[in-house]
Amino acid sequence: MEASPPRSPGRAELLERLRKAVDAEPLERAVAVATMELLEREPGQILEPLLEAAQELGLRGHGREITVSRNVFIPLVNLCRDRCGYCAFAVEPKSPQAKTHSLAEVREVSRKALAAGCFEALFCLGDKPEIAYRGYRAWLYERDYASTAEYLVDACEVAYAEGLFPHTNAGIMSAEEMQALRPSNASMGLMLETTSQRLRERGEAHYYAPDKDPEKRLRMTREAGQLKIPFTSGILIGIGETPAERVDTLLAIRELQAEGGHIQEVIVQNFHPKPGTPMAGLAAPSDELMAGTVALSRLLLGPSMNIQAPPNLSPTSLPLLVRSGLNDWGGVSPLTIDFINPEAPWPELAELEERTEAAGYVLRDRHCVYPEFIRERPDFFESEMLQRLRAATDAAGYPLAATTGGSQV
Numbered sequence: 001m002e003a004s005p006p007r008s009p010g011r012a013e014l015l016e017r018l019r020k021a022v023d024a025e026p027l028e029r030a031v032a033v034a035t036m037e038l039l040e041r042e043p044g045q046i047l048e049p050l051l052e053a054a055q056e057l058g059l060r061g062h063g064r065e066i067t068v069s070r071n072v073f074i075p076l077v078n079l080c081r082d083r084c085g086y087c088a089f090a091v092e093p094k095s096p097q098a099k100t101h102s103l104a105e106v107r108e109v110s111r112k113a114l115a116a117g118c119f120e121a122l123f124c125l126g127d128k129p130e131i132a133y134r135g136y137r138a139w140l141y142e143r144d145y146a147s148t149a150e151y152l153v154d155a156c157e158v159a160y161a162e163g164l165f166p167h168t169n170a171g172i173m174s175a176e177e178m179q180a181l182r183p184s185n186a187s188m189g190l191m192l193e194t195t196s197q198r199l200r201e202r203g204e205a206h207y208y209a210p211d212k213d214p215e216k217r218l219r220m221t222r223e224a225g226q227l228k229i230p231f232t233s234g235i236l237i238g239i240g241e242t243p244a245e246r247v248d249t250l251l252a253i254r255e256l257q258a259e260g261g262h263i264q265e266v267i268v269q270n271f272h273p274k275p276g277t278p279m280a281g282l283a284a285p286s287d288e289l290m291a292g293t294v295a296l297s298r299l300l301l302g303p304s305m306n307i308q309a310p311p312n313l314s315p316t317s318l319p320l321l322v323r324s325g326l327n328d329w330g331g332v333s334p335l336t337i338d339f340i341n342p343e344a345p346w347p348e349l350a351e352l353e354e355r356t357e358a359a360g361y362v363l364r365d366r367h368c369v370y371p372e373f374i375r376e377r378p379d380f381f382e383s384e385m386l387q388r389l390r391a392a393t394d395a396a397g398y399p400l401a402a403t404t405g406g407s408q409v
């Protein structure tokens, strides 16, 4: 006789399991998937109890504090060998928007950032553009760099020498490349985005994006743990994934964290349609789906994980997000735009503080690397980086007041 398929839990059972998850009873995959499916189908049936459970768990781990990293966004090069269906960041070399920052420009923007009270230099760039573009490859060779990763090391060192703490997200890197960046980077990151191989099929978001192969992203994230690099991961929602695939992505992050202990934060990012991209006509995920996914992330990843949602991508639903158990707004720049989502302006820091307080929480500055790593994990840093971080933080691991200009949040 054939075994019958596993029973999907009903609503009453889901509510009970969500409550139990608050008291550290791990949420199983079947319960998480059924919750996510119900959230997508009939959000009114599950959203409130989901938020309530997640907010309680978030309060246990982080109290009524939400952090923010005051940064400068440096898109070192906006060429990329991939073609994700939702991306407006990567352009062709002939585009008037194509831009590679020189080291002198990195120095100049770093100085401005320091003067504006920023702590973090966020280096975000396309994935291995030298493979796709001969002209750019020649530009690198003329300057004695064999790859973007090599150039990136020097760029990070410039920002670090100026007094900022770099955090790099350069797509897929080898262990050797991450190791070369480690002395000048307080932390690094790579959005896992999704573990769905299906999204690499024809017509899907990652069809033309070999670097979005989930296996490569899992491999790099795992290696970052072996190298002891405080690491940012995350999930991208609304790019064609199913509720089960969303849950599986979060479970993969949970597993990576159990293995390496290096996942410092998990970003829950919502797809934002951009004109001129293949996915421009797709709807963005609803506010309910976004807040419910943040909440489920909290329940799956536990009270102490840092859970982040970008405030510029959900400007009208910050109160709902606060109730979903997050404890971080990510990087917000007083100086530069969000080059990945140029259509979505950052809130002013003063406005973000006001809105966070209106929701019953306080806003607090953090470095790109989270305080618990600075306080408790010296093995995650080269000695010079640790010394500089400690000199720039209070006993709890939060930044001391900005030394030049810009008021502290």
Ligand code: SF4
Pocket: 080, 081, 082, 083, 084, 087, 088, 089, 090, 125, 126, 127, 171, 209, 211
């Ligand atoms: S890998 Fe990143 S930069 Fe490249 S196309 Fe995809 S989203 Fe854009």
